[in-house]
Amino acid sequence: MDITIRRPDELTAAPRRAWHHTMDESPEYANPFLAPEFAIGIGRQHGGARVAVLHEGGEPVGFFPYERNAFGIGRAIGLGLSDCQALVHLPGVTWDAQELLRACGMSIFEFDHLVQEQRPFDRHVTGTFASPVIDVKPGDGSSAEWLRSSYPGLAKTTLKKERRIGRDLGEVRFVFDERDPEMLRRLMQWKSAQYRRTGRMDRLSRPWIVDLVGHLFEVREEHFTGVLSVLYAGERPVAAHFGPRSSSVLAAWFTTYDPELRYYSPGLLMHLRLTEAAGRHGVTLVDLGRGDKEYKEWLKTRELRVGEGFAARPHPVAAAHRMWRRPVRGLRNTVPAHPRLREPADRLLKTVGTLRTSARVTSESTKPRPR
Structure with missing residues (x-):
C-alpha cells in the first residue's frame, strides 16, 4: 500500500x-x-x-x-x-x-x-x-398525501398548522433549491440569534464558518451541492435550511426559522417539506446527524x-x-446519556441565552448615539 x-x-x-x-x-x-x-x-x-x-x-x-x-x-x-x-x-x-x-x-x-x-x-x-436517518421514498402525489402516508401520527396536527399559517400570512410554498444569497444571509442571522437565545455556542460568529457556508452554497456538482431550502408564507420567509447533498444523501445541517412565528412549529414544517422535496430530487437518505432531539425521534426511520x-x-x-x-x-x-438531566440542562442554557440577549440589548441601548 x-x-x-x-x-x-x-x-x-x-x-x-x-x-x-x-x-x-x-x-x-x-x-x-x-x-x-x-x-x-x-x-x-x-x-x-x-x-x-x-x-x-x-x-x-x-x-x-x-x-x-x-x-x-x-x-x-x-x-x-x-x-x-x-x-x-x-x-x-x-x-x-x-x-x-x-x-x-x-x-x-x-x-x-x-x-x-x-x-x-x-x-x-x-x-x-x-445518528438518526430518514429513508426517503419519493411520492407522486401532493406533499399532504406524502405526509399522511409517511407520518400519519404527525399529519393531522402539521397540516392544521400549515393551513393556519397560510390563512394568517399567505399561501404556503416551499423552494427546495433557493439561489438567492440574501436568503442565505437571512438564515445565518436567524441561526446566530437562535444559538444565542438558547445558550449554545454561536458557530456563525466565526468568520471562517460563514465563509465556508458561503463557499459551499456556490458548489454545484453531481456528488456535492450546497442546498438552501426556504419555506414561505406569502412573500414572507418562515423557515430555512442549508446543508450539503451528494447524489443520494442530504445532510441536515443548519435549520432555523423566524422566531416570531414559533407557535406555528415552523422548524417541524421545514423538516417535513424538506424531506418530501428531497425525495423528488433524487435523494434516498436524509441524515439528521448525531444527537437526541425530539423532532429526530418523530422523523427518523432508523439509526x-x-x-x-x-x-x-x-x-x-x-x-x-x-x-x-x-x-x-x-x-x-x-x-x-442521562435523560433526567436533559430538561434541567436545556432550562439552564435558555436562561444563559436570555441573560446574554438581555445584556446585548442593554449594551446596544447605552451606546452613545451620533448627533
Whole structure:
C-alpha cells in the first residue's frame, strides 16, 4: 500500500473522479461530508487540511481527509461541523491505522462521527452513538398525501398548522433549491440569534464558518451541492435550511426559522417539506446527524451508529492530548446519556441565552448615539 499526501486543492480532476467513484461503490460513504468538495472547502479555511491518497498498483483506492497541526495532532476534517467521517475506500481494500497515522505525520487522530465500518479504527473508539436517518421514498402525489402516508401520527396536527399559517400570512410554498444569497444571509442571522437565545455556542460568529457556508452554497456538482431550502408564507420567509447533498444523501445541517412565528412549529414544517422535496430530487437518505432531539425521534426511520475516539501512536504528545480532551468529551456526553438531566440542562442554557440577549440589548441601548 502506497500513501501520498496532498492538500485538498492540489487534487486534480482525475483523483476527484476516483474519489467520487469510490463513494458510489460503497453506500456507507455516499455522505456529502465525505466528498472531496467538502475537504476542499475546509482547506480554503484551514491551512492544515490534507488528504492521504491510498494507492494499489498505482491506482487510487482510498481517500482520507484530515487536519493536522505543527505538533502532529490530527483530527477529522471539519471536526465540530462534519456529521460523517471516514477513510473512503473501495470495497475489499485493507489498511492499517498505525501505518496511516505515520504516513500522515500524526501522533493522534481525533474523531466524533466515524462511520461504523471503519474496522482498523475499532480499537480506538471510546463510544458509539445513534445518528438518526430518514429513508426517503419519493411520492407522486401532493406533499399532504406524502405526509399522511409517511407520518400519519404527525399529519393531522402539521397540516392544521400549515393551513393556519397560510390563512394568517399567505399561501404556503416551499423552494427546495433557493439561489438567492440574501436568503442565505437571512438564515445565518436567524441561526446566530437562535444559538444565542438558547445558550449554545454561536458557530456563525466565526468568520471562517460563514465563509465556508458561503463557499459551499456556490458548489454545484453531481456528488456535492450546497442546498438552501426556504419555506414561505406569502412573500414572507418562515423557515430555512442549508446543508450539503451528494447524489443520494442530504445532510441536515443548519435549520432555523423566524422566531416570531414559533407557535406555528415552523422548524417541524421545514423538516417535513424538506424531506418530501428531497425525495423528488433524487435523494434516498436524509441524515439528521448525531444527537437526541425530539423532532429526530418523530422523523427518523432508523439509526446509524457513529463512533468517537482517538487513534494514536505511542508518543508523549498523543498521551497529553488524549488526557486533555477525554474529560471534555466525557462531560459533553454526560447529559445526553442521562435523560433526567436533559430538561434541567436545556432550562439552564435558555436562561444563559436570555441573560446574554438581555445584556446585548442593554449594551446596544447605552451606546452613545451620533448627533
